[in-house]
Amino acid sequence: MSDEMSSSVLWFRHGLRFHDNPALHAAIKKEDNFYPIFIFDGESAGTKVIGSNRMRFLLESLKDLDTQLQNVGQRLFVFKGSPVKIFDWMAKSIKMKTLCFEQDCEPIWAERDNAVKNFCDGAGVKCVEKVSHTLWNPKEVIEANGGVPPLTYQMFLYTVSTIGNPPRPEADVDWSKVKFGKLPEDIPDDIFLYAGVPTLEDFNMHAYDGGERMVRWVGGETNAIANLRNRILVEEEAFRCGFYLPNQANPDLVAPPTSQSAALRFGCLSVRRFYWTLHDLFNEIHEGKLTSNQNITGQLIWREYFYTMSVDNIHYGEMTRNPICLDIPWMPKTNKLHNEFLQRWKEGMTGYPFIDAAMRQLLQEGWIHHVARNAVASFLTRGDLWLSWEAGLRHFMEHLLDADWSVCAGNWMWVSSSAFEQLLDCSHCVCPVNYGRRLDPWGVYVKRYVPELRNFPVQFIYEPWKLPLEDQEKYNCVIGRDYPERIVEHKVASQINRKKMEHIRDSLMSKVPHCCPSSAEEVRQFMWLPENCSDHVCVPN
Numbered sequence: 400m401s402d403e404m405s406s407s408v409l410w411f412r413h414g415l416r417f418h419d420n421p422a423l424h425a426a427i428k429k430e431d432n433f434y435p436i437f438i439f440d441g442e443s444a445g446t447k448v449i450g451s452n453r454m455r456f457l458l459e460s461l462k463d464l465d466t467q468l469q470n471v472g473q474r475l476f477v478f479k480g481s482p483v484k485i486f487d488w489m490a491k492s493i494k495m496k497t498l499c500f501e502q503d504c505e506p507i508w509a510e511r512d513n514a515v516k517n518f519c520d521g522a523g524v525k526c527v528e529k530v531s532h533t534l535w536n537p538k539e540v541i542e543a544n545g546g547v548p549p550l551t552y553q554m555f556l557y558t559v560s561t562i563g564n565p566p567r568p569e570a571d572v573d574w575s576k577v578k579f580g581k582l583p584e585d586i587p588d589d590i591f592l593y594a595g596v597p598t599l600e601d602f603n604m605h606a607y608d609g610g611e612r613m614v615r616w617v618g619g620e621t622n623a624i625a626n627l628r629n630r631i632l633v634e635e636e637a638f639r640c641g642f643y644l645p646n647q648a649n650p651d652l653v654a655p656p657t658s659q660s661a662a663l664r665f666g667c668l669s670v671r672r673f674y675w676t677l678h679d680l681f682n683e684i685h686e687g688k689l690t691s692n693q694n695i696t697g698q699l700i701w702r703e704y705f706y707t708m709s710v711d712n713i714h715y716g717e718m719t720r721n722p723i724c725l726d727i728p729w730m731p732k733t734n735k736l737h738n739e740f741l742q743r744w745k746e747g748m749t750g751y752p753f754i755d756a757a758m759r760q761l762l763q764e765g766w767i768h769h770v771a772r773n774a775v776a777s778f779l780t781r782g783d784l785w786l787s788w789e790a791g792l793r794h795f796m797e798h799l800l801d802a803d804w805s806v807c808a809g810n811w812m813w814v815s816s817s818a819f820e821q822l823l824d825c826s827h828c829v830c831p832v833n834y835g836r837r838l839d840p841w842g843v844y845v846k847r848y849v850p851e852l853r854n855f856p857v858q859f860i861y862e863p864w865k866l867p868l869e870d871q872e873k874y875n876c877v878i879g880r881d882y883p884e885r886i887v888e889h890k891v892a893s894q895i896n897r898k899k900m901e902h903i904r905d906s907l908m909s910k911v912p913h914c915c916p917s918s919a920e921e922v923r924q925f926m927w928l929p930e931n932c933s934d935h936v937c938v939p940n
């Protein structure tokens with residue numbers, strides 16, 4: 400680095416990509432040396448609570464960035480330490496004049512970002528924050544709605560329609576004129592610079608390699624772009640056949656998933672690229688004759704909605720202090736069943752094969768299908784075990800590859816009838832037997848993740864306790880010995896819980912300041928339920 404030259408730093412947190420990266424564009428200036436960095440500060444990129452699957456996905460994403468940077472003549476500088484200390488050192492040692500990053504809109508990052516912005520103010524460093532993790536800037540949406548978040552999904556749709564279409568993705572960067580800097584070797588003791596991208600072992604973590612996998616998710620932009628190409632083929636087929644949202648229309652638990660949720664969470668894939676690719680494709684296929692509406696990317700809009708709902712609510716991930724969440728008297732932690740119930744749910748040992756398959760898939764692979772998330776979340780909360788959704792959120796945050804504070808908490812509140820629900824009037828709770836049977840009639844999914852039941856006849860896969868004992872012996876799996884007894888009897892538990900919900904609803908009727916869905920259709924769409932759903936959900940008397 401020449402002594403006169405100042406520097407510009409791109410701080411990756413999420414947004415782990417080159418394409419459609421406005422912060423990257425802002426950091427590349429012809430008069431400055433360019434430094435791309437990532438900091439392990441104990442929370443960025445969701446590292447506060449993180450299991451090995453997600454950590455591996457993150458490290459793979461960083462490795463992919465590093466490889467791409469090396470191809471253009473730079474490397475990714477990966478630090479451990481406090482962001483303010485690192486930037487203070489960079490301001491002095493490499494004359495950092497500009498610091499750029501993508502907006503992390505959730506309030507859990509505000510303390511970190513405010514400290515950095517304050518430092519920049521004091522040190523004369525220009526701080527540039529760009530919105531590209533969401534389609535619209537959540538703060539702008541709130542402003543357009545009169546200063547408060549739109550409380551219902553329909554209100555949200557209306558508000559964003561007044562703002563207009565989300566921006567299109569930015570062009571790729573021209574690397575040919577970018578000047579790269581090197582870091583000095585004398586680094587202070589309280590800052591640690593990794594020699595390259597660290598490994599799982601550097602964090603004392605080990606890959607979970609047990610059991611059969613449906614897919615081994617690999618992090619990084621390169622992989623995300625390749626997966627997008629496959630995903631587009633699926634969408635294209637659906638558009639040509641006259642429908643959309645194929646993942647929702649035909650939930651397939653046993654086919655290799657085409658999900659992009661983890662890539663979106665880490666920003667390996669730009670949400671704007673995903674959104675506009677689908678809309679352009681839809682218009683191309685229908686030659687502009689059909690108006691493309693937001694429904695063809697409806698799930699992405701739920702993601703926006705949950706981000707926007709959380710943006711000014713630091714208590715969004717908890718019950719009691721959260722103004723949009725109902726206080727439901729879930730089973731107290733002091734109850735002697737509490738820990739046992741929670742542990743058995745987490746380990747996939749509830750005795751309900753469909754629930755157990757999903758919970759084990761979560762531990763093994765870090766991802767489960769939306770319909771299975773609905774089933775296990777309903778089971779933990781208002782359906783069967785009557786445990787608080789906060790416990791479910793904590794477990795999901797640790798193990799999901801796409802763990803996303805706003806989206807995860809929003810979905811947990813929704814499914815547990817704690818918010819976004821029609822005054823607790825949703826009478827459906829997921830039946831762990833019929834729901835599983837409908838989604839996977841041959842039990843292929845269950846047999847993959849609950850191998851104890853591999854030899855059971857298909858008609859007993861969802862209710863193994865009904866198989867006569869001598870047959871259980873014959874198939875090498877005795878219920879209560881090789882596979883657990885049912886943790887509760889669903890019919891009984893769900894009726895009791897339903898009564899509790901009704902009681903809460905009646906006592907709150909006059910004073911609930913509760914966000915609710917706009918229609919029964921919205922409930923059906925959120926749950927990804929077919930039109931006639933009475934055969935796989937329980938509709939209590």
Ligand SMILES: Cc1cc2nc3c(=O)[nH]c(=O)nc-3n(C[C@H](O)[C@H](O)[C@H](O)COP(=O)(O)OP(=O)(O)OC[C@H]3O[C@@H](n4cnc5c(N)ncnc54)[C@H](O)[C@@H]3O)c2cc1C
Pocket residue numbers: 646647657658659660661663664698699700701702703705767768769770772773776795799801802803804806807808810811814
């Ligand atoms: C209890 C529970 C917890 C969840 N936690 C998360 C989470 O932490 N992170 C997460 O990304 N999704 C979460 N979801 C939503 C959903 O299950 C996943 O986004 C979905 O399974 C991803 O699959 P896909 O990419 O095939 O979805 P697609 O149908 O392809 O959707 C495309 C994208 O839209 C977004 N999306 C889809 N469904 C929803 C939804 N219901 N709410 C908000 N955004 C959505 C995701 O980013 C997804 O990748 C949760 C759902 C439940 C019921």
